[in-house]
Amino acid sequence: xxxxxIGRKVNLRDNFKERVYKKLGKFEKIFSEDAExxxxxxxxxxxxxxxxTIRDNGMMYRAESTALEMNDALDAVVDILGGQIRKNKAKxxxxxKSDSLERYFxxxxxxxxxxxxxxxxxxxxxxxNVPIKPLTIxxxxxxxxxxxxxxxxxxxxxxxxINVVYKRKxxxxxxxxxxx
Numbered sequence: 816x817x818x819x820x821i822g823r824k825v826n827l828r829d830n831f832k833e834r835v836y837k838k839l840g841k842f843e844k845i846f847s848e849d850a851e852x853x854x855x856x857x858x859x860x861x862x863x864x865x866x867x868t869i870r871d872n873g874m875m876y877r878a879e880s881t882a883l884e885m886n887d888a889l890d891a892v893v894d895i896l897g898g899q900i901r902k903n904k905a906k907x908x909x910x911x912k913s914d915s916l917e918r919y920f921x922x923x924x925x926x927x928x929x930x931x932x933x934x935x936x937x938x939x940x941x942x943x944n945v946p947i948k949p950l951t952i953x954x955x956x957x958x959x960x961x962x963x964x965x966x967x968x969x970x971x972x973x974x975x976x977i978n979v980v981y982k983r984k985x986x987x988x989x990x991x992x993x994x995x
Contacts, residue, residue, distance in 0.1 A: 816843045816850045816869075825858040831885060838893045839867070845900065846871040856885050865889045867896060876900070947977065955980045956988055 816839070820832055835854050843850075850871035857864045865888035866879040876899060880891035949972040950958065959967035959980055966981040971992075979991040 816840075816846055816848070816852055818852050818854065820854045821856070823855060823857040825856055825863070825885075827856060831856075831889075834886060834889060838889060839869075841893075842869070842896065842900075856888075863888050865892050867892045869896070949975070952978075952980060952990060 818836065818839070820827060820835055839852055839854075846869065850869060853866075853868045853870075855866045857866070862881050862883060863885040864879060864881040865885055867877070869876040876896055878892045878895035878899065880888045880895065882888040882891065945968065947968065947970045950969045951972050954972075955967050955969040955978070958969070959965075959982070966979055968977065968979050970976070971978045974992075976993055978993075981989045981991070983989050
């Protein structure tokens with residue numbers, strides 16, 4: 816796995832980077848050698864946020880946690896990622912190294928009794944057909960806010976691509992664009 820560790824508004828010490836390699840290293844047997852892990856640590860108002868994004872074989876795994884200490888936030892992020900992988904074990908086995916996935920679960924204590932480990936398919940309980948009309952990004956955000964949703968799909972007037980705007984946890988907005 817390739818690592819990219821970035822500190823925003825904070826200098827990262829070598830012992831923290833070593834801790835990242837150790838903590839995320841337990842996932843290396845699950846992911847391919849081409850997997851990329853991006854770790855971003857941000858300091859804001861004496862709180863440290865650790866965000867980890869792992870990309871592998873077209874799949875993306877992401878977790879974020881905020882704590883007073885960056886080591887505590889890192890521990891929480893690793894737990895969240897492990898929980899996501901455990902929860903979706905059956906579906907992920909098709910995409911990941913399945914024998915490594917089985918060994919990971921055999922070696923790791925679960926500690927996730929509160930997470931339902933069902934192997935049912937995801938159920939779509941509602942399908943909506945929406946008209947897609949060309950809008951600017953600002954118009955799409957306005958429309959999203961007017962209908963009270965957390966996301967809104969639209970055709971970008973400047974690129975003519977289908978995009979999605981969404982509201983982030985911190986109140987800012989994000990934009991999803993297709994890769995070309």
